[in-house]
Amino acid sequence: MKNKLSRLAVPYVVWMALFVVAPIIMMVIYAFSASNGGFTLNNFVKMGAYAEVFIRSFKLALIATAICLLVGYPVSYFMSKEGPRFQRMAMVLIMLPMWMNFLLRTYSWMTILENNGLLNQLFQKIGLIALYNRMTGADLSYFPMMNTQGAVVLGMVYNYLPFMILPIYSVIIKLDGSLIEAARDLGAGSATVFRRVILPLSLPGVLSGITMVFVPAVSTFAISQMLGGGTELLLGDLIEQQFMGGAYNPQLGAAISLVMMVIVVVCMLVMNRFGEGEEQAVML
Amino acid sequence: MSKELIRLHDLCMAFDDELVLDHINLYINDSEFLTLLGPSGCGKTTTLRIIGGFLVPTSGDVTFDGVRINDVPPHKRQINTVFQKYALFPHLNVFENIAFGLRIAKVPKDEIDRRVTEMLQVVSLKGFENRQISQLSGGQQQRVAIARALVNRPKVLLLDEPLGALDLRLRKDMQNELKRIQQQMGITFIYVTHDQEEALTMSDTVVVMDKGRIQQIGTPEDIYNEPKNAFVADFIGESNILNGTMVRDGVVRMYRREFQCVDKGFAPNEPVDVVIRPEDIDIVPVTEGQLVGTVTNVTFKGMQYDIIVDLGGFKWLIQTTDHSPVGAQVGVKIDPDGFHIMKKSEYSGLFGDYSSYSEEYEELADATLADEEESGDEE
Incomplete structure (x- = not known):
């Protein structure tokens, strides 16, 4: 019986081997190869020149993840306290942008943030820019918002926020109400109930939310290209350039990818170890 | 012994126009083991939740030591509850579960150690301090839940069908255990059950309820020998x-x-x-x-x-x-x-x-x- 069932898994194993394991192996081989095919560590040595990009990528991804957490946790928490109709409605609203194409969504932000985009026009109309000029003595005709790190972070938060809200929400909604009653019964006011019961028990959701936001954010290239205007180069852009752009160097690209992957995996392992106790809590 | 501690005066509770409690009048003495007995849906758990502070009655008063406590939230009552499914905190071990209330009350650390250890002894769980809740059997979880409530030295302990999930043998043991703990600590127990035998075995006073009304209040002997109406006579024995x-x-x-x-x-x-x-x-x-x-x-x-x-x-x-x-x-x-x-x-x-x-x-x-x-x- 068990053998019969495990035979059904064969196609998936083959699929995984072909499309997950094989590419990783190829990436590793490429990373240690010179352009003529021989073994070299040169790709990793060259990477030192791009330390700035590494730092910027991780910094922006961290900021975006932190903002997603700060916004997403309260949203999930208060959503879970509302009635079922409100919850369904809110869920649709959160998911709605995701039904639209990713590039289209990000392009829309360009028209909003541009120098003569919607936001700047609004600021002009309500006199905010004039006010700012008068107060600081500057002479701006618009606020520069496009092609800044802020715009890139905004793009990340906008695109990845649902991935933070959903896992946290689904953990909080499943919390046993009698645990909260028990805590209140034992003398805990609302703040203490939250700090000592709800927060620790929702940590697994927080951890998977962080993972699901941080990983795509650290490797994105479309967002930084569109909203960063190519001036705020991220790891994703760097890698893309090695494969598609003028700086064609797939060996270097593979090496950068490999290092990024290792850093991300290490981060996740550390974080999961940290949340291990709570992981059991959810299993219950 | 017979000092009045809790009084329910003309208590009514309605959920969506459905009357769940219908003019309940009841007083509960200090150090008494009182059982609310009735079939499911009779309003016994609702009564308990009102005493615990988790529900506010639609009308009528709850007084504790002569003071009206209708609007006092649960965490400000000298009452603790043992919940039906124990509601132990899965992210804390046995010791921390029991210490939960004391930590919130900011009891000094050495006193917490002393009182938790003492409680573990009372419920016969010495040596289980560092166990995770998921590693405990139903009976052990039950004891932790009781210890977690009693360690706060409440005036009143509410128990909502605490033995419902245990097998027959364990139930009998725990019945004796509960009675022993109640007598040892001199705390008022308000116990909710639908099991008439449990009620007769453990209680000083049995309150038989049906359809949101009290059918009879009395000692187990009274209830059994002198039932007031056909419902009580049929439900008890x-x-x-x-x-x-x-x-x-x-x-x-x-x-x-x-x-x-x-x-x-x-x-x-x-x-x-x-x-x-x-x-x-x-x-x-x-x-x-x-x-x-x-x-x-x-x-x-x-x-x-x-x-x-x-x-x-x-x-x-x-x-x-x-x-x-x-x-x-x-x-x-x-x-x-x-x-x-x-x-x-x-x-x-x-x-x-x-x-x-x-x-x-x-x-x-x-x-x-x-x-x-x-x-x-x-x-």
């Missing part, structure tokens, strides 16, 4: 409940003949419900019987036989150690103190007939006796 007429003090009339009994205080010829416990009935030879009937069913129960006897169309349950074969004609004899007379109530005629025991269930419909005193066995 087994009862044959028949229609009768109280001819005068000490004489009740049914089956067109008069029986000696010890009850009095009814109006002459008042229609009443007559309760006869199955163990108070003797089976005797036909010639010596006050009534004569036919055995329709015999079930061996270990300690006794449950015998169903058809007496003029009404099926009686009789518990006796002597076997009688099915189909035999037997006489039935009841001592005067075996009768218990109750006033008529809304429950009259609903309970106390063992026709569902019988395989000849259908025949009941034909078994008509014209006499107006005839037992109401209509389904």
